Amino acid sequence: MAINSVNLFDKNWERYDDWFEKNKNTYSSELKALKKVIPEGFGLEVGVGSGRFAQPLGAKIGIDPSRNMLKLAKKRGIKVILGEGENLPFKDFTFDFVLIVVTLCFVDNPENILNEASRVLKMEGRLIVGEINRESQLGQLYEAKREKSEFYKLAAFYSGNEIIEMFNKAGIRYVESYQTLTESLEMEEEPKKGADRGGFVVIAGVKD
Amino acid sequence: MKRDLMEILCCPMCKGDLVLEVTEENEKEIVKGTLFCGKCNEYYPIDDGIPNMLPPELRE
Numbered sequence: 001m002a003i004n005s006v007n008l009f010d011k012n013w014e015r016y017d018d019w020f021e022k023n024k025n026t027y028s029s030e031l032k033a034l035k036k037v038i039p040e041g042f043g044l045e046v047g048v049g050s051g052r053f054a055q056p057l058g059a060k061i062g063i064d065p066s067r068n069m070l071k072l073a074k075k076r077g078i079k080v081i082l083g084e085g086e087n088l089p090f091k092d093f094t095f096d097f098v099l100i101v102v103t104l105c106f107v108d109n110p111e112n113i114l115n116e117a118s119r120v121l122k123m124e125g126r127l128i129v130g131e132i133n134r135e136s137q138l139g140q141l142y143e144a145k146r147e148k149s150e151f152y153k154l155a156a157f158y159s160g161n162e163i164i165e166m167f168n169k170a171g172i173r174y175v176e177s178y179q180t181l182t183e184s185l186e187m188e189e190e191p192k193k194g195a196d197r198g199g200f201v202v203i204a205g206v207k208d
Numbered sequence: 209m210k211r212d213l214m215e216i217l218c219c220p221m222c223k224g225d226l227v228l229e230v231t232e233e234n235e236k237e238i239v240k241g242t243l244f245c246g247k248c249n250e251y252y253p254i255d256d257g258i259p260n261m262l263p264p265e266l267r268e
Contacts (some may be wrong), residue, residue: 014238016217061216063261067258070258071256071258074257079209079213080256080258080263081209081213081217081259081261082258082259082260082262083220083261083262084220084262084263084266087219087220087221088220088262089217089219089220089252089261090216090217090218090260091216091218091223092223094216098262169257192230203247
């Protein structure tokens, strides 16, 4: 992760965690879309933050470069490790799934993160990425907010297809995708197939 | 960190095995100690129960 992003999250851990309380419907819609593709088994979240996704989605292990965030994730029952996705401290073929949620947009080189995620997956293991879709209303909104938002000024957003292309390069076979936040952020929304227009997209693939 | 984490951890740089040395442990977990990579000759500290596996140049 870019050093600036690490410092930003470490400093603003309370504000970050508070976002999930203030945006319950958005958070809940995102969780529903992710739940569609999460398999059984032993899971890792890369960029686990405060554990807001790992805990409800059943990822037992979490890694993040921010110590303050990890303290919260640990309280949520996640086994936490201080580290970065570019250099994972896990043995090859360890996990049934690796989850990466709104993290690729904050790293300098997403390909490195995906290559490492692929390495630690078991054969037939699942890679699951959740991201803000640049080619959506929400994506455009965030793009416009970048100037003013302390969090998002360091972010680079991708389209669903660009993420699928990154999977191919990392040797992960694309399987399916879901999207949510297609219209309003005010209401909780059921996930739909595809990754073309939702504000939040979930891309799943397997290592084989 | 819990002891069973040793089953999955390796050096973040060379991916080699690590040697655990515990300096403080309670009934739940290892609170303080080190993880040593012989190949890289590098120590990774465990503080407040959290192993610090950041690459050496990124450590605080």
